[in-house]
Amino acid sequence: MALEIHNQGFSDALVILGAAGIVIPAFARFRISPVIGFILVGVLVGPHGLGSMIGQYPWLYYFTISDPASIEPFAELGIVLLLFSIGLELSFRRLWSMRRLVFGVGAAELLISGLLIGLALNLLGQGWAGAIGLGLALALSSTALVLPMVGTASGVGRAAFSMLLFEDLALVPIIFGLGALAPYAQDAGWSGVGMTLWQGGLTIAAMFVGGRFVLPRLFAQAARTKSPELFLAASLLVVIVASVATAVVGLSPIVGALLAGLLIAETEYHNEVEVVTSPFKGLALGVFLLTVGMSLNLAEIAANWLELTLAVVGVVAVKAAVTTGLLRAIGTRIGIATETGVLMSSPSETTLIVLATAAQAQLIQPSTAAFWQTVTAIGLTITPLLARVGHDFARKVELAAGGEPEVPTGIEGPGAVIIGFGRVGRLVADMLAAHGKPYVAVESDIDSVAEARREGYPVLFGDASRAELVDRLKLGHATALILTMDDPVLTVSLTRRVRGWVPNLPIIARARDTAHAAQLYKAGASEAVPETLESSLQLSEALLVDMGVAVGPVIASIHAKRDEMRQAIKHDAEMDREPRLRRTRLSEVET
Template sequence: MAFSLENGGFSDALVILGAAGLVIPAFARFRISPVIGFILVGLLVGPAGLGALVPRYSLLYHVTISDPHSIEPFAEFGIILLLFSIGLELSFKRLWAMRTLVFGVGAAELLISGLIIGVVLHFIGQAWSGAVGLGLALALSSTALVLPIAGTQSASGRAAFAMLLFEDLALVPIIFLLGALAPNATDEGWSNLVNVLIRGGITIAVLFIGGRLVLPRLFAQAARTKSPELFLAASLLVVIIASLATAAAGLSPIVGALIAGLLIAETEYRAEVEVMTGPFKGLALGVFLITVGMRLDLRLVALNWELLLVAILGVMLVKAAVTTALVKLTGARTGTAAETGVMMASPSETTLIVMGVASAAGLILPSTASFWTTVTAIGLTITPLLAKAGQTIARNIERRTDALPPEAEVTAEGPGTVIIGFGRVGRTVADMLQMHGKKFIAIEADIDAVNAARRDNYPIIFGDVSRSELVDRLNLGRADALILTMDEPVLSVNLTRRVRGWVPAIPIIARARDWNHAAELYKAGATDAVPETLESSLQLSEAVLVDLGVAMGPVIASIHEKRDQMRKAIQQAAELDREPKLRRTRVGEAAPEA
C-alpha cells in the first residue's frame, strides 16, 4: 500500500511527530514546560494560524493540520493513558486513605465553585439551566496538565489529585444531568442517570474482581516470553478492555483506565508497565495539547480581549479562593493550600466536553460556547505558569509563617555532628544519627528543603556554605564530625580542604560521585570519601549473593572486606598523585640554596 502526501491523516501525523521531535528538546533546553510548546504549535499550524493560508499557499498543506477533528481521538487516548499512569502510582490502600479528600473536599470544591460561577453567570443574563452547565464545566480543573506538574507525592499534589479524581468520576453524572436539564428532555433523562450509575457500579466491581484473578497470570505469561513487545501489548490490551467496559456501561473510559492502573499497581509488574507505556502517554498528551492550541483564534482574542481577560480572571479567582479555603480546612499548611488553589484555578480539557454537551442540549448558545471555549484554551495554556506562581506564593508564605519551629542554633558546647546538605542522603544520615542518640545540626541552601525539614523538627540552618562567615558560625572546632552530602563536587573538595586547614583533627566524611572525585576528596583531607558507585555496586553484590543462597554472615564480612580494599585503593591513588607534587615542591625549595 503506497502512502500519498495528499492523504490528510498521513500529513497530520507527520506534523504531530515533527512537533514532538522539535518541541520537547527545544523547550527542555530552556527549562520551559513543553506543555506551552505543544499549545503554541497547535496555534501555529491550526486553522486559525498557517492553516488559514493553505488556499493561497498550497505548500503549507504539508506543515499544517488539515482536519483538527481527525486527531481528537489520539488526544482522548492520551488522556486515557495519563489516567492509567496515575493509577499505576496509587494503591487501593492509599486510595482508601484518601477517601475523605476525594469525596469530601473534591465534591465540595466542584459544587461550591460551580455554584458561585453559575450564580454570577445567571445574574449577567444566562438562563439558569445554561448557568448550571457552564458553572460545572468551568469548575473542572485539568488532570492532564496539573498532575504531571504537581505529581502525587507532594502535599499540594495529593490534594490536587483527590479533587481531580472526584471530577473525573463526576464527569458522566454531570453529562447526564445536563441532558436531563435540556429544554426537550423528558423524565427518562433522570431514570437514565440512575441506570448508568447502577450499570457503572456493577462494571467496576466486575473489573476489580476479574482483574485480581486474571492480571497476575496474564503478566506472568508475558514476562516468561521475555518479549518487550508482548508485554507492551498486554498492557495496552488491559487499558483498552477496561476503558471499553466502562464506556459500554455509560461511564467515561478514563474511569476504566484508572481502574486498570490500580489493578496493575497491585502486581509486581507495575514498574515495567510504567516504563513501557510512558512514551505513548507523552506523545498522545502532546497531541491533545496541539488540539487545545488549535482552538485559539488570535483575531477573536484581539477583538474580545477585555471580556476574555475579565472572564479568565473571574473564573480563576473563584476557583483559587474556594480550593485554598477547602484545603486549608483539612488542616494543610497555608502555603500548601495556596499552591493547590492557584494550580487548580484554570479550566480543564473536560470543560470542553461538558460545554459541547450543554451546547448540543440547547442549554447555551453556540456563540456562548465559542467564547468560553476560548477562555478554556487560554486557561489551559497558562496552567504551567499558574503552577510556578503557586510554588512562589507558597514559598513566600512559608518564609513568613510563624508556625514553623525556630531555626536551629549552634550552642557554645558544640553542634555535635554537622551535616552539610539536607537532601535525601542528608536526611538518611540524620535519621541514623537520631536512631543512635547522636546530636547533630544540618545546613542547607534550598529554602524549600529547609522548611520541610523544620516542619519535621530536624535541627537545621538555612545558609550557603560557600560563604566563609557561615562556616565560622558552625563552631567546627567543637564538632564531633563533619559530613558533606551535597552533590556539588567542586564545593565539597574546597570545603574539605578549608576545614582540614582550620581543624586538623575533625573527622570529615564526604559523599563522592565516583572514584576520581573520592581521590580528590582524600587529597583535600577527607577522612572517608564514599563514592556512590562503590556503595551501589556493593549493595547489588550483597543482594545477588543472598539470593544465590550464601549465608548472610559471610556475605556481610566479604562486603566489608571489599569496601576496605577499594577505599585503600582510592587512598593509595590519591597518595601517588600527591607525591610528585611534594617532590616538585622540595626541588623548588632546594634550588635557591644551589
C-alpha cells in the same frame, strides 16, 4: 481521494513528531514546561494559524494539521494513559486513606465553585439552566496538566489529585444531569443516570474481581517471553479493554483506565508497566495539547480581548479562593492550600466536553459555547504560568505566616539496591538481612521474582537495561548498588551510567574475570569481584587448612592476597585510563 487521505495522515504525523522532537528538547533547555510549547505549536500549525494560508501557499499543507478532528482520538488516548499511569502510582489502601479529601473537599470544591460561577452568570443574563451547566463545566480542573507538574507525592499533589479524582468521577452524572435539564429530556435524563450508575457499578466490580485473577497471569506470561514488545502490547491491551468496558456502560473511559492502573499497582509488574507505557503517554499528551492550541483563534481573541480577559480572571479568582478556603478549613498549611488553589484555578479539558453537552441540550447558545471554549483554551495555556505563580506566592505567604515552605523530601532511600537476584544476589540479600541492613532487589526473570516474593524477599520485576527503570530506583537515596547480573556488557554500561548520575554511590559489581573487573573499575565501580579470583582463593584456603596450616594465618594470607590482586587490577585500569585522559585533554587544547 485515497491519495489525499494518505498524504493527510503523513503530513499530520510529520507535524506531530516534528513538534515532539523540537519542542521538548528546546523548552527543556530553557527549563520551561513543554506544555506551553505544544500549545503554541498547535496555534501555529492549526486551522487558525498557518493552516488558514493553505489556499495561498499550498506547500503549507505538509506542515500544518488540516483536520484537527482526525487527531482527537490520539488526544483522548493521552488522557486515558495519563489516568492509567496515575493509577499505577497509587494503591487501594492509599486511595482509601484519601477518602476524606476525595469525597469531602473534592465534592465541596466542585459544587461551591460551580454554584458561584453559575450565580454570577445568571446575574449577567444567562438562563438558570445554562448558568448551572456553565458553572459546573468551568469548575472542573485539568487532570492532564496539573498532575504531571506536581505528581501525587507532595502535599500539593495529594490535595490536587483528590479533587481531580472526584471531578473525573462526577463527569458522568454532570453530563446526564445536563441532559435532564434540556427541554426535551426531562423524562429520560434521570432514569439514564440510574441505569448508568448500576451498570457502571457492576462493570467496575467485575473488573476488580476479574483483574485480581487475570492480570498477574497475563503479565507473567508476557514477562516469561523476555519480549518488551509483547509486554507493551499486554499493557496497552489492559488499558484499552478497561477503558472500552467503562465507556460501553456510559462511564468515562478514564475511570476504567484509573481502575486498571490501580489493579496493576497491586502486582509486582507495575514498575515495568509504567516504564514501557511512558513514551506513549507523553506523545499522546503532546497531541492533546496540540488540539488545545489549534482551538485558539488569535483574531477572535484580539477582537474580544477585554471580555475574554475578564472571564478568565473571574473563573481563576473564584476557583482559587474556594479551593484555598476549603483546604484551610480542614487544617491544611497555608502555603500548600494557596499553591493548590492557584494551580487548580484554570478550566479543564473535560470542560470542553461539558460545554458541548450543554450546547447540544440547547441550554446555551452556540456562540456562548464558542466563547467559553476559547476561555477554556486560554486557561489551559496559562496553567503552567499559574503553577509557577502559585508556587512563588505560596512561599511568600508561608514565610509571612511564620512557617517554612514545604520542601519535597522525595522517597526515603531503599538502603542497598541489588540488581540481579540469582544465586549471587540472593546470597548478598541474606548477608544484608543477617546484619539488619535494608535493601531492595530487581530481577528480570519473573519466575525468580515470584519464587523470591513467596519466600519474603523484597524483589521487584523489571529490566535493568532500561534507563527509566533504573531512574525510578532513586539511587541518589541508596546506600549502595550491588550488580550481580550474569551479563558482562550490561554490568559495565550500567556501572558507567549510574556513576555519571550519582558520583559518590558505592558500586560493588560481580566480574567474570580480572579483565572484566578492570573494565568495571574503568567504568567507575567502587569494587569489582572476579569470580575466577574468588574461586582460586577459596580453593587455596581449603587446601592450606587440609594440609594442617592454622586457620588464622590462612585467612590473613587470603585477605592479603585478595587485596594485592585488587590493587593490581585497579592499577592496570588506571594505567589504561591515563593515555585516554591525556588524549582527551590534548584534543581539548587543540580545539
